[in-house]
Amino acid sequence: MEKVVSSARRKFLKRSGSLVIGIPFLPGCLSSTEGARTNVEPLQRDLDPTFVKAWLEILKDGTIRIFTGKMELGQGISVAVAQVAAEELNTDINKVSVRLAETEVTPDEGFTVGSNSIETSAMSIRYAAATAREQLLQLAAKQLKVTASDLHVKDGMVYQKGGKTISFYMLLDGKQLDVALNRKAKIKPKNQRQWVGKPIPRKELELMVRGEQVFIQDLRFEGMVHARIVRPASYHATLKKVNEDALRIAVPGIHKLVVNGSFIGLIAADEYDAVKGQAYLKKNTQWSVKHQLRVGESLQQQIEALPNEQESAIEKGNAFQPSKETIKATYFKPYIMHGSIGPSCALAIFKDGKLTIWSHSQGVYPLRKAISALVGLTDEQVHIKGVPGAGCYGHNGADDVAADVAILAMAYPGKHIRLQWSRSDEHGWEPFGSAMIMSLQAKLNSVGKISDWYGEIWSDTHTARPRAASNLLAAQYLSEPLTPQPPGWKGGSYRNAAPYYHIPNVNIDIRSFKGPLRTSALRSLGAYANIFALESFMDELAEKAGKDPVTFRIMNSTDERSVAVLERLRDITSKDTLSDGEGVGYGFTRYGNGAAYCSVAAKLTVTVNGEIKLRKLWAVIDAGEVINLDGLKNQTEGGMIQAASWTLKEAVKYDETHVTSLNWNSYPILRFTEIPEVHVTVIDRPSEQPVGAGEAAQGPTAAAIANAVYQASGKRIRSLPIPKIPS
Amino acid sequence: MKETISIRVNGRQHNIQVDDAKTPLLYILRNQLALNGPKFGCGQGQCSACLILLDGQPVSSCMIPASTAAGKEIVTIEGLAKDKNLHPVQEAFVEHQAAQCGYCLNGMVIAAVAILSEDPDPGEEVINQGMQRVLCRCGVHNRVKKAIDTAAKSLSR
Ligand code: FES
Ligand code: FES
Numbered sequence: 001m002e003k004v005v006s007s008a009r010r011k012f013l014k015r016s017g018s019l020v021i022g023i024p025f026l027p028g029c030l031s032s033t034e035g036a037r038t039n040v041e042p043l044q045r046d047l048d049p050t051f052v053k054a055w056l057e058i059l060k061d062g063t064i065r066i067f068t069g070k071m072e073l074g075q076g077i078s079v080a081v082a083q084v085a086a087e088e089l090n091t092d093i094n095k096v097s098v099r100l101a102e103t104e105v106t107p108d109e110g111f112t113v114g115s116n117s118i119e120t121s122a123m124s125i126r127y128a129a130a131t132a133r134e135q136l137l138q139l140a141a142k143q144l145k146v147t148a149s150d151l152h153v154k155d156g157m158v159y160q161k162g163g164k165t166i167s168f169y170m171l172l173d174g175k176q177l178d179v180a181l182n183r184k185a186k187i188k189p190k191n192q193r194q195w196v197g198k199p200i201p202r203k204e205l206e207l208m209v210r211g212e213q214v215f216i217q218d219l220r221f222e223g224m225v226h227a228r229i230v231r232p233a234s235y236h237a238t239l240k241k242v243n244e245d246a247l248r249i250a251v252p253g254i255h256k257l258v259v260n261g262s263f264i265g266l267i268a269a270d271e272y273d274a275v276k277g278q279a280y281l282k283k284n285t286q287w288s289v290k291h292q293l294r295v296g297e298s299l300q301q302q303i304e305a306l307p308n309e310q311e312s313a314i315e316k317g318n319a320f321q322p323s324k325e326t327i328k329a330t331y332f333k334p335y336i337m338h339g340s341i342g343p344s345c346a347l348a349i350f351k352d353g354k355l356t357i358w359s360h361s362q363g364v365y366p367l368r369k370a371i372s373a374l375v376g377l378t379d380e381q382v383h384i385k386g387v388p389g390a391g392c393y394g395h396n397g398a399d400d401v402a403a404d405v406a407i408l409a410m411a412y413p414g415k416h417i418r419l420q421w422s423r424s425d426e427h428g429w430e431p432f433g434s435a436m437i438m439s440l441q442a443k444l445n446s447v448g449k450i451s452d453w454y455g456e457i458w459s460d461t462h463t464a465r466p467r468a469a470s471n472l473l474a475a476q477y478l479s480e481p482l483t484p485q486p487p488g489w490k491g492g493s494y495r496n497a498a499p500y501y502h503i504p505n506v507n508i509d510i511r512s513f514k515g516p517l518r519t520s521a522l523r524s525l526g527a528y529a530n531i532f533a534l535e536s537f538m539d540e541l542a543e544k545a546g547k548d549p550v551t552f553r554i555m556n557s558t559d560e561r562s563v564a565v566l567e568r569l570r571d572i573t574s575k576d577t578l579s580d581g582e583g584v585g586y587g588f589t590r591y592g593n594g595a596a597y598c599s600v601a602a603k604l605t606v607t608v609n610g611e612i613k614l615r616k617l618w619a620v621i622d623a624g625e626v627i628n629l630d631g632l633k634n635q636t637e638g639g640m641i642q643a644a645s646w647t648l649k650e651a652v653k654y655d656e657t658h659v660t661s662l663n664w665n666s667y668p669i670l671r672f673t674e675i676p677e678v679h680v681t682v683i684d685r686p687s688e689q690p691v692g693a694g695e696a697a698q699g700p701t702a703a704a705i706a707n708a709v710y711q712a713s714g715k716r717i718r719s720l721p722i723p724k725i726p727s
Numbered sequence: 728m729k730e731t732i733s734i735r736v737n738g739r740q741h742n743i744q745v746d747d748a749k750t751p752l753l754y755i756l757r758n759q760l761a762l763n764g765p766k767f768g769c770g771q772g773q774c775s776a777c778l779i780l781l782d783g784q785p786v787s788s789c790m791i792p793a794s795t796a797a798g799k800e801i802v803t804i805e806g807l808a809k810d811k812n813l814h815p816v817q818e819a820f821v822e823h824q825a826a827q828c829g830y831c832l833n834g835m836v837i838a839a840v841a842i843l844s845e846d847p848d849p850g851e852e853v854i855n856q857g858m859q860r861v862l863c864r865c866g867v868h869n870r871v872k873k874a875i876d877t878a879a880k881s882l883s884r
Binding site (some may be wrong): 073074075076096201202204205206208209210211212213214215218220253270271272275276289338339340341342343388389391394420422423465543607628630634637638639640641642645664665669670671672673675677 | 744746747750751754757758762763764765766767768769770771773774776799803804805809813817818821824825826827828829830831833836854856857858859860861862863864865867868869870872
């Protein structure tokens with residue numbers, strides 16, 4: 001989990017000033033998020049997260065409004081928080097609405113990252129709702145002069161057995177509960193649950209299939225203008241000359257050209273004029289390209305030759321002593337991209353000294369801090385409303401496009417500006433998932449168990465989120481450029497580098513390098529590459545120990561939940577038969593060594609030409625208490641497909657100037673004819689903490705595929721991607 | 728100099744004023760007709776986020792100049808439902824929760840409608856070939872395939 005220092009305790013308003021302006025509900029979408037709607041009035045809210053009212057409000061029409069500081073990324077957080085609230089308040093889920101991350105409106109929950117929204121936001125909301133129920137019952141008992149145990153709540157009302165009723169709203173006299181959130185409030189017993197654990201459908205889907213306004217890209221304002229950015233020719237290029245006169249002749253519809261250092265943006269009333277202007281300037285602008293990227297040798301060789309900072313990340317038991325029994329293998333993973341299907345987009349207006357931004361950022365509060373510093377405003381002058389975009393899978397261009405549009409809005413005040421990044425902006429400039437090398441060594445004891453493990457992990461940073469203005473892309477190209485902060489937290493590089501097996505001596509060193517391409521957080525951070533390596537190595541060790549891969553893993557496990565997901569997977573896959581050229585491979589993780597348990601199996605065929613046909617993927621996942629069964633399955637299915645795409649096809653390419661994977665032809669991802677069947681089995685553990693599961697399948701899927709290739713062809717794959725088996 | 732282009736969208740005639748008759752239809756639909764369904768994904772005909780039906784054929788609206796669409800019948804995802812009632816394909820997508828972020832959903836639904844109008848009982852191969860043009864990064868392909876199966880059954884009822 002990325003560590004975020006929450007500044008949520010800061011109060012933006014005095015606690016007494018909690019005034020709520022009711023907003024009309026859209027018929028038929030009560031429990032959906034109030035996503036892209038533009039008619040939502042500003043709320044004045046008290047955001048102290050230790051108080052119930054920061055998280056929920058009782059509205060006049062008997063409905064409940066939930067506030068989450070997290071962002072909907074397609075992971076279904078809105079429905080999950082609605083479920084826990086509906087449960088504790090014993091309310092129809094259709095009477096619960098959800099407001100997503102927005103500065104001054106929702107609590108500051110940092111970034112929506114690390115699959116921790118269930119553990120953090122949903123749990124706060126669960127206890128806020130449980131506290132609210134207790135308080136409402138007490139209030140009602142006083143008002144109705146009965147004992148609280150004779151009362152119960154349902155659908156926004158308090159009922160007395162065979163007697164009186166009173167609505168929450170009446171009880172509170174139109175005010176909100178002014179009580180502290182009680183983390184010990186009684187939670188509804190598991191056997192009485194009506195919403196939690198059930199596959200509750202996401203209501204947004206109906207809006208989506210109807211083509212209703214859902215996404216940030218769909219926002220429209222009166223008099224809105226359209227913008228595009230012209231990025232430099234390379235990461236380190238500086239602007240030599242931009243010919244504004246020629247541009248205006250070529251594209252007369254351009255209203256404004258904003259040039260600040262090497263940052264170029266243009267604005268037009270008509271979107272296609274902005275597109276044409278961008279194309280014109282891309283062709284006709286002169287840059288000086290100073291630094292050349294190194295090409296010629298393999299990326300792995302290049303990384304090994306780069307200067308790096310070595311440090312010990314994990315030391316358990318004895319230091320590793322190489323001997324002639326040591327088994328070694330080195331694995332490689334290239335740069336891969338988030339590749340959102342909708343390129344990043346943001347809107348902004350600067351008016352009356354206030355900058356308002358609509359963004360699909362994963363962290364509206366941190367982004368506000370970064371942007372206010374970037375454009376020279378105070379935090380209070382900047383308001384950011386989170387609106388869902390296309391799936392992002394980590395830190396993509398979302399924050400950068402918001403910074404871009406903020407710069408444009410300051411230069412062109414008074415109008416709503418909509419900035420849509422192009423496909424090549426996103427492909428070429430998003431921060432990628434770092435290339436990595438994992439060099440592993442291990443020793444087996446006399447009974448074939450692992451006694452010693454040593455991993456050396458080469459990685460660039462997995463965390464360059466906009467905690468400071470300098471991490472915003474545009475900041476590096478302004479006339480007074482900011483240099484990106486050196487990466488601080490390195491936990492992403494060795495996430496899941498230490499095996500979640502019982503091994504007496506484990507040592508992990510990391511070697512942090514600054515590679516040729518821009519990098520930041522991509523779904524599961526280093527865990528994808530680390531688990532690919534570790535779980536491939538486990539198969540190599542199993543073979544040395546003379547055990548089958550699943551037995552070997554179980555032999556080296558002491559956690560019964562690990563054993564359970566492995567055994568269940570073995571049962572499921574044992575029903576499948578293999579023909580010639582087919583193989584099944586396995587992979588396992590406990591994500592982050594503390595969250596969901598996930599085992600994955602892959603079945604594939606290697607053809608005589610060395611082509612790989614991925615047939616099936618199975619997963620068994622244990623994410624503790626299940627909040628939304630279908631959401632959990634959907635996330636795991638999708639995670640496996642995405643990881644299969646990374647594993648089989650993906651590597652960001654570049655030449656000496658810049659990234660050359662600029663569209664879906666030069667950076668292909670899995671398409672329908674290549675998609676395997678997927679089967680997900682969930683082990684529900686109602687008495688365990690619920691943990692996020694959105695990233696658990698990434699690593700084990702890669703290992704399962706590589707291990708299946710070995711089973712099918714006898715070829716051990718240690719370098720990703722695996723488009724084909726080398727002959 | 729503005730040019731007027733006549734297009735029929737979801738059964739309604741529109742006379743659209745454009746500065747440039749080469750303006751891709753996608754921008755006309757989104758900006759002039761305020762439709763949200765067709766999405767910008769790549770602008771290069773590679774992802775089908777912008778898919779529409781043009782005289783019944785699935786086409787990427789980012790690749791169609793407005794002038795080419797003149798006089799043709801355009802159906803967008805907004806035009807599939809009959810009043811309150813969703814089209815069986817839309818219904819099946821909701822039933823199977825065949826989305827995560829949902830950004831690809833427009834292309835998925837339109838491509839599925841196109842497949843089923845050609846072949847009411849498509850096998851897996853026909854579905855895969857017909858859907859091949861639509862990209863999804865969240866990985867909901869299998870749900871989409873189930874939704875198409877369900878829609879095929881309800882359409883043939
Ligand atoms: S946006 Fe038209 S095909 Fe991608
Ligand atoms: S559901 Fe997100 S791209 Fe398909």
